[in-house]
Amino acid sequence: MTSLALSPACCGPGAAALDLAETPTLASGPAVDPAAFVRRETDGICRLDLMAENIHCADCIRKIERALRAFPAVTMARVNLSGRRIGVAWRDGKVEPMRLVEAVTRLGYPVAPFDPALLDERTKAADRELLRCLAVAGFAAGNVMLLSVSVWSGGSDMDAATRDLFHWLSALIAMPAVAYAGRPFFRSAVAALKVRSVNMDVPISLGVILAASASLMETMHGGLHVYFDASVTLLFFLLCGRYLDRQARAKARSAAEHLLALTAVAATVIEPDGRRRALPVAELKPGMILAMAAGDRIAADGLVASGSSDVDNSLLTGESLPVAVAPGASVHAGALNLSAPLEVTVTAAGENTFLAGIARLMALAEQGRARYVRIADRAARLYAPVVHILAASTFLGWLLFSRAGFHGALMAAVAVLIITCPCALALAVPVVQVVASGLLLRRGILVKSADALERLAQADSIVFDKTGTLTEGTPRLVDGGAIPGDCLRRAAALAEASRHPLAQALAASFQGPRPKAMDVVETPGAGLSGIVEGRRLSLGSRAFCGVADRSADDDRMEIWLSEDGSAPRRFVFADRPRADSRATIDTLKRRGYRISLLSGDREAVAARIAGELGIEDWRAGCLPADKVAVIESMTAEGRKVLMVGDGLNDAPALAAGFVSMSPATATAVSQTAADLLFQGRLLAPVAHALAVARGTERLVRQNFALAIIYNLGAVPIAIAGLATPLIAAAAMSSSSLLVTLNALRLKRLGA
Numbered sequence: 001m002t003s004l005a006l007s008p009a010c011c012g013p014g015a016a017a018l019d020l021a022e023t024p025t026l027a028s029g030p031a032v033d034p035a036a037f038v039r040r041e042t043d044g045i046c047r048l049d050l051m052a053e054n055i056h057c058a059d060c061i062r063k064i065e066r067a068l069r070a071f072p073a074v075t076m077a078r079v080n081l082s083g084r085r086i087g088v089a090w091r092d093g094k095v096e097p098m099r100l101v102e103a104v105t106r107l108g109y110p111v112a113p114f115d116p117a118l119l120d121e122r123t124k125a126a127d128r129e130l131l132r133c134l135a136v137a138g139f140a141a142g143n144v145m146l147l148s149v150s151v152w153s154g155g156s157d158m159d160a161a162t163r164d165l166f167h168w169l170s171a172l173i174a175m176p177a178v179a180y181a182g183r184p185f186f187r188s189a190v191a192a193l194k195v196r197s198v199n200m201d202v203p204i205s206l207g208v209i210l211a212a213s214a215s216l217m218e219t220m221h222g223g224l225h226v227y228f229d230a231s232v233t234l235l236f237f238l239l240c241g242r243y244l245d246r247q248a249r250a251k252a253r254s255a256a257e258h259l260l261a262l263t264a265v266a267a268t269v270i271e272p273d274g275r276r277r278a279l280p281v282a283e284l285k286p287g288m289i290l291a292m293a294a295g296d297r298i299a300a301d302g303l304v305a306s307g308s309s310d311v312d313n314s315l316l317t318g319e320s321l322p323v324a325v326a327p328g329a330s331v332h333a334g335a336l337n338l339s340a341p342l343e344v345t346v347t348a349a350g351e352n353t354f355l356a357g358i359a360r361l362m363a364l365a366e367q368g369r370a371r372y373v374r375i376a377d378r379a380a381r382l383y384a385p386v387v388h389i390l391a392a393s394t395f396l397g398w399l400l401f402s403r404a405g406f407h408g409a410l411m412a413a414v415a416v417l418i419i420t421c422p423c424a425l426a427l428a429v430p431v432v433q434v435v436a437s438g439l440l441l442r443r444g445i446l447v448k449s450a451d452a453l454e455r456l457a458q459a460d461s462i463v464f465d466k467t468g469t470l471t472e473g474t475p476r477l478v479d480g481g482a483i484p485g486d487c488l489r490r491a492a493a494l495a496e497a498s499r500h501p502l503a504q505a506l507a508a509s510f511q512g513p514r515p516k517a518m519d520v521v522e523t524p525g526a527g528l529s530g531i532v533e534g535r536r537l538s539l540g541s542r543a544f545c546g547v548a549d550r551s552a553d554d555d556r557m558e559i560w561l562s563e564d565g566s567a568p569r570r571f572v573f574a575d576r577p578r579a580d581s582r583a584t585i586d587t588l589k590r591r592g593y594r595i596s597l598l599s600g601d602r603e604a605v606a607a608r609i610a611g612e613l614g615i616e617d618w619r620a621g622c623l624p625a626d627k628v629a630v631i632e633s634m635t636a637e638g639r640k641v642l643m644v645g646d647g648l649n650d651a652p653a654l655a656a657g658f659v660s661m662s663p664a665t666a667t668a669v670s671q672t673a674a675d676l677l678f679q680g681r682l683l684a685p686v687a688h689a690l691a692v693a694r695g696t697e698r699l700v701r702q703n704f705a706l707a708i709i710y711n712l713g714a715v716p717i718a719i720a721g722l723a724t725p726l727i728a729a730a731a732m733s734s735s736s737l738l739v740t741l742n743a744l745r746l747k748r749l750g751a
Contacts, residue, residue: 017547035097037113045075047095049114050086050104054105061108067103071095085114098380108191130243134180137236140177144170148229160222167219174228178212181235184242193460203387206415208235213416217407230418267299270343283291284349285627292342294499295506304329307446308523309340310500322388322500324526325495330578338499339522390414394719404721415718420711432703432743436696444664444679445689452675452698454694455659458640462686463631463653466599466609469663470581473646475502475573477509490532491561493517494539498528502559502573503539507512527559538562556604575605577612582707584683585613591690594639598622598630598653627653641703644686661686703739710735 038049055061061079064086068077073094078087088100104111112118147170151163155529182205189205208231215226268291270277276291284300292298294309301488310322313335322338331344333353349352350723394416398409437447447453464470483491492510497520517537520530527540538545538561545562557573573598584596597618599606606620619630629651634641641651643657654660654673662674678685714731723731 012316021052024508036343038097042091044092045089046092046097048088048100050088050101050111050418051084051114051118052086052104052109052111055084055086055109063107064104064109064603068100070103071100074100084250086111096188097691102256106195108603130184130239133184134236134239135422136177137181137232140181140232141236144229144232147173150191160341162223163224164219167215167223167228170226171216171219174232175212175216178208178231178235181210181232181239184311184681185238186676203417203420204234204389205236206388206391207414207420210410210414211418214411227414227418234418248522282350284346286346286348288342290346292337292344294337294340295554297346298337300332300333300344300346301353302331302344302346304331305343305345307342310338312336312338312501325524363520365689387417390420390715396717398721402708402721410719411719415721415723418717419714419718419723432696432746433698435743435746440676440689440692443685443688445685446664446677446679448675448677451692452659453696455640455675456642456690457697459642459659459690459693460592461594461596461639462642462644463596463598463627463636463657464615464652465653466597466606467575468600468646469644470597470609470683471575471577471611473575475505475575477505477571478574478576479570479572483569483571487563487566489514490535490563491539491569491571493532494520494528494530494537495559497530498522500541502557502571503528505573506559506571512541532631535564575609578681578683579608580684582613582683584687585615587687588690589614592689593642596630596634598627624650624652628656630654640692660687671744692746699743699746703742706738710738 038047041047052064055064063308064079065077068074068086068088070091074088075091076089076163086104090100095200101111105586126386147166153165176370185201185205186207188201192202203520203704211230211234213228215228215231217223218226235306265320266278267281267284268274268276269284270289270291281299289305290299290302298311304325304327306327308324308326311325313332314323325342328346331337331342333349390412391413395409395561396405398412403414432449433453436453440447468472488510491514492507493514494517496514497517498504515533517532519529520528522528523540524543527544529538531534531537538558541558543569545560547560547562556667557575559571559573560568561571562568588595595611595615595617597613597615598605599609599618599620600622601620603620606618610616610618617628627650631641631643633657635656640658643653643660644659644662645651645654646663650662651673654662659676660674663674663680664677666677678689710731714723714735
């Protein structure tokens, strides 16, 4: 992939630039033209998609979008945080693509044409480097600490030669370790300074470098105290938090990418002369006729030209019951053809399909949620400048108004940097998140997004999907006990021959031995017939079984059985609520949450489930765009929505919600879009996750308060020269330990 980068840069904690130096750069010369990656559309709009791995926070998004929107010709500039994607659109001929690329690279964001595979590869490489740095820092910290303990325990009895030897050994271990393990912080700090900005890594880098340099100076002059252990131990703890934070962020990649798994790779096209040939889905055009066998996933939107079948739209609409289609009926890409061959005339393909529309909805919704600013990001904006000013003022004050000289002033400034080093502040969020994530994992809840718990704690409204979320997601026979055993046995034997969900549920309802069905014929969209135990049976819809009585027409899921010599029998099915759905809903109401239900199912079915669970606010027949619209309207009212859903049709709504959860049985797309996943057949994990999230928020705020109180007490001592760098390192480590111990109190919620 060709780079568009000017130079590597990063803007914040954990950022790592894409290593694209092996390829020619657009911004450095005429070798490559960004126009080669521009998409020109029929409405006169040009589009360019770029990627930059070092986009990490809301401030990055604001800077990039502001720079691109400064061009009058730009009609759209959008940055997606989870996908590290920069999308820009402009009026054709009004601005050169190179100018847009340069506007972004000048901010310190190297970019390349959007390529998820390349982005993933570079991200994994950065993670491996971070893990190597963590290993080096851990090795150095352990060994330097052993040498330091020996010096401390020897005290005044240790002769100078032995002490100097131990100091030099510590230097030989610590200095290379600091140079190698500190690279993630040093690169981030340098890149921030290059664009005239500061971040949390600037004071961290200064503290580590000055502590190591001062220690080396003390060693060269035979000093009594060195601080190598402070440098490498600080690096080790900060790298631990950074690695865990990056791993959490990696799980929040754009869910829209997983939609590719739901589309066919190729389709069978019927030529005008009747010949058939395989064609990649990307080459399908409106007007082509596709041959879709039973079991195939439909490759494009279209109209059924010939054939009748049942189509499973559950991934697209959430409707739990397959839809019978016949010539003239509409079908959508991503739907599953269940029971018979179809010929489909393509009306929309590629990015114009209903499935592609869901992907676009998700991208737009993720963008809205990506603007959320984490507590640590907000704190970093104020913390770094204050620390720099304090350290510089201390150095100048001691240099100008004391007799300590340059060395004494430098030691006082180093002590201020170390004692104020944001270790406790940097650990305030990650350490609580690690404890909370472990606590939730033991309850079968997986936290996927780095800031999910912070957002979950602020949720005040909960929107549930119905099928597979509030309910078990599979139809079950509800009146089997009222049906004679021999009748149920024969019906189950015939139902085994069908892939229809209701037929499969009927077959599963009879557990004993069953006879074999003979001469089975299935009529797509209607039912099937055959001979069982010498009797001719018909199993399917009312019309197929010849039922004229409409008294039982209550819009419930049903199958009718007609057999020789007996009146037709009705089998009623229901998707039953999870066993604790009502209790969980009642608990959430008592806690003050506003509960809503959005379902793609029929109105009568949604009304019945809402009534059983005590949900007053519900809507049926919702398409993906409808669910997103409802959530956006709730957001506009100032509500923070937790969306809980499981189907592909829920994925855009999951991305649109302030925070989201999915059951582990959800589709891959929904699992990726969700911030949290919960396992098991119960709904209680939703309530438990909310309780843990609120507890997490309290502890995070307490940790920030502890860090601030520590600094308010320790900084004056360091400025006054009453704390050597060694004492400062011990105090800094103590504050980190205090933050960690406070975070462990969260475990009481899991008792």
